[in-house]
Amino acid sequence: MAVSRTLCLLLAALLISAMSAAAQRMTPLVKRVDWDRLEQFQETITREDFQRLLDTVFAPRGAAAGVIEVRETEALIRKTLTPSETMTLRFAKDAATAKSVRRYWRTKARGTSKQPLKGVAITLDPGHIGGKWGVMEERSFGRPGDKPVQEGDMTLLVAKLIAPKLRALGADVELARSEPDPITAFTVESLQGEARKEMEVLGITDVRERYDGPRDPMKAHTVQWHAEKLLYRVAEIRERARRVNTKLEPDVVVCLHFNADEWGEPTAPTFTERNDLHLLVHGCYSAGELRFDDQRFEMLLKLLNRSHEKELAMSIPVAEAMQKATGLPAFEYTTGNAISVHPRGFIWARNLLANRLYECPTVFLEPYRMNNQETYARVQAGDYAGEREVGGKKRKSIFREYADGVVAGLADYYRPAAR
Numbered sequence: 001m002a003v004s005r006t007l008c009l010l011l012a013a014l015l016i017s018a019m020s021a022a023a024q025r026m027t028p029l030v031k032r033v034d035w036d037r038l039e040q041f042q043e044t045i046t047r048e049d050f051q052r053l054l055d056t057v058f059a060p061r062g063a064a065a066g067v068i069e070v071r072e073t074e075a076l077i078r079k080t081l082t083p084s085e086t087m088t089l090r091f092a093k094d095a096a097t098a099k100s101v102r103r104y105w106r107t108k109a110r111g112t113s114k115q116p117l118k119g120v121a122i123t124l125d126p127g128h129i130g131g132k133w134g135v136m137e138e139r140s141f142g143r144p145g146d147k148p149v150q151e152g153d154m155t156l157l158v159a160k161l162i163a164p165k166l167r168a169l170g171a172d173v174e175l176a177r178s179e180p181d182p183i184t185a186f187t188v189e190s191l192q193g194e195a196r197k198e199m200e201v202l203g204i205t206d207v208r209e210r211y212d213g214p215r216d217p218m219k220a221h222t223v224q225w226h227a228e229k230l231l232y233r234v235a236e237i238r239e240r241a242r243r244v245n246t247k248l249e250p251d252v253v254v255c256l257h258f259n260a261d262e263w264g265e266p267t268a269p270t271f272t273e274r275n276d277l278h279l280l281v282h283g284c285y286s287a288g289e290l291r292f293d294d295q296r297f298e299m300l301l302k303l304l305n306r307s308h309e310k311e312l313a314m315s316i317p318v319a320e321a322m323q324k325a326t327g328l329p330a331f332e333y334t335t336g337n338a339i340s341v342h343p344r345g346f347i348w349a350r351n352l353l354a355n356r357l358y359e360c361p362t363v364f365l366e367p368y369r370m371n372n373q374e375t376y377a378r379v380q381a382g383d384y385a386g387e388r389e390v391g392g393k394k395r396k397s398i399f400r401e402y403a404d405g406v407v408a409g410l411a412d413y414y415r416p417a418a419r
Contacts, residue, residue, distance in 0.1 A: 131180025283349030318409030
């Protein structure tokens with residue numbers, strides 16, 4: 001049967017597309033990268049601003065060498081590495097002629113002194129899952145007879161305390177999750193095939209199907225463990241990001257977390273004397289991370305949509321309000337996966353899946369150390385109104401202290417006198 005020229009062209013296009021997709025190097029659960037989305041940013045940024053953001057925030061220490069080449073009037077970007085496929089991003093001649101950037105989030109507020117958050121759309125993202133999933137996601141510990149310290153439950157409680165306070169200040173508030181359950185449609189069982197692929201990529205041998213309890217020393221050699229990680233570390237976050245970017249479309253996402261040191265045996269946790277506070281903005285990719293096509297694309301999307309400026313500007317008053325509320329000192333990274341972007345050391349740039357995938361500005365909080373003795377005692381005291389004596393000090397509940405700090409910081413940022 002004769003094949004029309006149109007059909008031949010279509011088949012050729014599909015073949016080229018398939019070859020391109022096959023050549024892409026992706027992180028787990030990513031099927032393709034839509035590089036055409038970056039076309040909207042042609043001539044929206046000057047060479048100077050692009051270079052500054054790349055070198056000082058997103059790809060410090062030359063991490064983008066070999067994948068992004070900054071030229072006088074354009075940047076040559078590697079879409080794939082083997083075989084090499086590129087796109088050209090044209091720079092604006094100057095700030096005055098730069099084209100406007102299209103995005104779903106707004107940079108301006110219309111609040112009043114009494115309702116500084118009027119009309120501001122905020123999504124609260126309580127980190128992790130909690131509930132029956134807490135042990136699986138390795139975010140649960142506690143001595144026998146004590147209340148379990150589960151980060152997912154704690155962040156959800158804080159989110160539910162924050163939400164009505166923000167609404168009273170005029171904000172439109174949604175929660176990325178409102179129950180201690182995943183919102184992704186994936187299950188551990190449905191991810192076993194992907195888990196086997198991941199184990200093959202990692203070169204794991206002596207593969208077992210299941211592990212024998214949470215302290216099994218060979219847990220990392222099981223399909224079960226890798227499928228679970230894909231569920232709570234990847235699929236769940238990607239689903240939250242999909243909802244944020246396509247349905248909720250907020251002006252800012254506030255990611256709520258609690259920090260911790262390694263606690264060892266969950267029923268006999270190791271406690272730390274350290275207790276501190278830090279916030280994260282997006283950035284600080286490593287050269288290895290930028291060799292993944294999807295991470296390279298996602299970095300460029302965040303850089304070009306100019307969310308960083310607002311992300312940092314919002315994080316500063318939130319960090320200051322949190323420090324005032326908690327009295328905690330600044331946390332300091334000693335590893336190379338983060339860079340300080342605040343003179344007092346409270347704010348760091350780091351590449352995490354959540355703050356990478358949320359296209360709008362993202363305020364990412366990591367206060368307290370859950371396995372600090374004082375923090376542990378305050379978690380055991382639970383939530384309560386007013387103040388109680390805990391550990392020899394009269395204090396608010398740790399959850400209300402956290403909530404009040406976040407609300408005060410956001411109100412400070414959006415208050416008309418501050419803009």
